[in-house]
Amino acid sequence: MNQMTPPPKLEIIPSSAPFSEAQRSWLNGFFAGLLSTDAPAALSAEQGAAVLQGDGDDGEAPWHDQTMPITDRMKLAEGRPLRRRMMAAMAQQDCGQCGYNCNDYSEAIAGKSEARLNLCVPGGKETARMLKALNEELENAPPASPGSNAPPAVTAPITLGEPGRSRDNPVPAKFISRRLLNKGKSEKETWHIEFDLSGCGLDYVVGDSFGIFARNDLGLVDQIIAMLGASHTTEVRGKTLREVLLDDVSLAPAPDSLFELVSYLTGGAVREKARALAQGEDPDGDAATLDVMAVLQKFSNVRPHPEAFIEALEPLQPRLYSISSSHNATPGKLSLTVDCVRYVIGKRKRLGLASTFLAERINPGDELKVYVQKAHGFALPEDPKIPIIMIGPGTGVAPFRAFLMDRRATGAPGKNWLFFGHQRSECDFFYSDELNALKTSGLLTRLSLAWSRDGDKKFYVQDRMREVGREVWTWLAEGAHVYVCGDAKRMAKDVERALVDIIAQFGARSTDEAISFVGELKRKGRFQQDVY
Ligand SMILES: Cc1cc2nc3c(=O)[nH]c(=O)nc-3n(C[C@H](O)[C@H](O)[C@H](O)COP(=O)(O)OP(=O)(O)OC[C@H]3O[C@@H](n4cnc5c(N)ncnc54)[C@H](O)[C@@H]3O)c2cc1C
Ligand SMILES: NC(=O)c1ccc[n+]([C@@H]2O[C@H](COP(=O)([O-])OP(=O)(O)OC[C@H]3O[C@@H](n4cnc5c(N)ncnc54)[C@H](OP(=O)(O)O)[C@@H]3O)[C@@H](O)[C@H]2O)c1
DSSP, rough: OOOOOOOOOOOOOOOOSSHHHHHHHHHHHHHHHOOSSSSSSOHHHHHHHHHHSSSOSSSSOTTTTTTTTTHHHHHTTTTHHHHHHHHSSSSSSSOOOSSSHHHHHHHHTTTSSOOOOOTTTTHHHHHHHHHHHHHHHHHHSSSOTTSOOOOOOOOOTTTTSTTTTTTTSSSSEEEEEEOOOOOOOOOOEEEEEEEETTTOOOOOTTEEEEEEOOOOOOOHHHHHHHHHHOOOOEEEEEEEEEHHHHHHHSSSSSSSSHEEEEEHTHHHHHHHHHHHHHTTTTTTTTTGGHHHHHHHHHTTTTTOOHHHHHHHBBOOOEEEEEEEETTTTTTTEEEEEEEOEEEHHHEEEEEEEEHIIIIOOOOOTTTEEEEOOOOOOOOOOOOOOEEEEEEEOOOHHHHHHHHHHHHHHOOOOSOHHHHHHHSOOOOOOTTTTHHHHHHHHHHSSSEEEETTTTTOOOOHHHHHHHHHHHHHHHHHTTEEEEEEEEEETTTTHHHHHHHHHHHHHHHHOOOOHHHHHHHHHHHTTOEEEOOO
């Protein structure tokens, strides 16, 4: 039998010491614990600083994968400097909504030039919670000694300060119109939205995104005011409560600070529940469904004071959309292609903030606050002769409409191939007239379509790519740049996998070689993604 040998008992307090047997045993245990090599030792100032700075980091970011859960990402970042663990906490989409990419946002927090820990929209509450914990580590760490390997100084986004070039300095633009892109019995509601930029003088390059500040729904705001038992004219922060709720604060999802506020205002089991929710627990299995209104309904006996209530909410964040027009083709105008987010939880209809604002809460002629978010690594090739392959199902077609408009306006001679897909050919073929006309004119060299719900079996853009893999490979061999836009979680990965398979099959390479080939395309800027 394999018996575990107990560890040797450590005798630190000699038997001659003036203690009783019980006291001696307790003290031996206490000092053994302190001296144990297994126990996490307190860090020296130098070690502490090294954790925060670059020491022990190889610069790689194996967690930089938007499909990986946060627990796996944090595991991969274990033992890395704090700023690298902060990066692993981000959603890894490099989507730009925070105003940085994932790496620069974490560098900015670690370098203390950015104090906001809640800017990662796709990471949501789990990223914000992790950043809060890591930031506490940062606050408690010993200061870096002079001359040590200090973290690289982080420059705020270069456009910061310039009007209309960052989320921190938006400008007013005019909403012109909306047009529904789906027809008949479509399950989708996608809008072509147009803005007039002539008043604010903003310009942009195809590939850039457009940031918009939306207003909350008035009906929801008034229900919340009623739940608070307040008047909509109550003054908060120098405005009326209604104005603040409409323009300044997010009403979904409920932040931890709101649960904390509820816990301060109540007692007993209810207080425990609110406390648990504030700590990220899910006592009733409904945490994911709790927006601000649902919290007021769940804790209906609690009526926070409007000021405290507003203080507990998060600021309203802007939303980004890929620009679907070209400044070269239509100067002073800008368009977006927006899928409307609506869903029902329990009996209540929930509205995506910005998409429904653009779909129904803004009228032609109204102004809204906007900014252009410069694309980093998503742009047409500098050489207009280079062929491009664009893969954009659903709203992913947006920047490719812009690319095509731009190539037509500038007379770029390069070949253009678009893979577009959506649910049903009959009702979800966005911009079909335009795309068919571009094809007839010869500007759009190839248009490959994939309808996921026309047949019995799902058929996606990557299935169409595999069917024409030989030609895809020929275009790649001719130096084509490849672009993917749309869903980050599943589509982008699946399309990349299809590309690897095509390169392996038609480029006569092993899978590993094909993966390296795609890696090389990425390094050379020949494979670019704009995913969300
Ligand atoms: C660089 C970039 C480019 C983008 N380009 C486009 C584009 O061209 N077109 C486009 O349409 N979008 C685009 N997006 C997405 C866009 O920014 C918004 O995220 C999207 O419009 C939703 O915002 P919203 O304010 O309407 O919804 P929100 O108020 O943000 O609500 C969305 C949230 O609601 C929840 N939710 C949604 N559906 C359900 C459901 N069925 N059940 C439960 N919860 C649910 C999810 O938590 C989801 O995150 C882009 C994003 C980025 C970062
Ligand atoms: N944050 C948000 O709330 C929000 C809002 C809007 C968009 N988005 C994101 O943006 C994406 C784009 O939305 P969208 O309305 O433009 O279109 P979409 O819902 O992504 O659908 C576009 C087409 O892609 C298909 N598709 C589904 N899974 C796929 C996969 N793994 N590979 C390739 N194609 C796949 C869909 O087919 P089936 O549906 O038939 O499977 C459909 O035909 C969404 O998927 C979502 O992730 C998020």
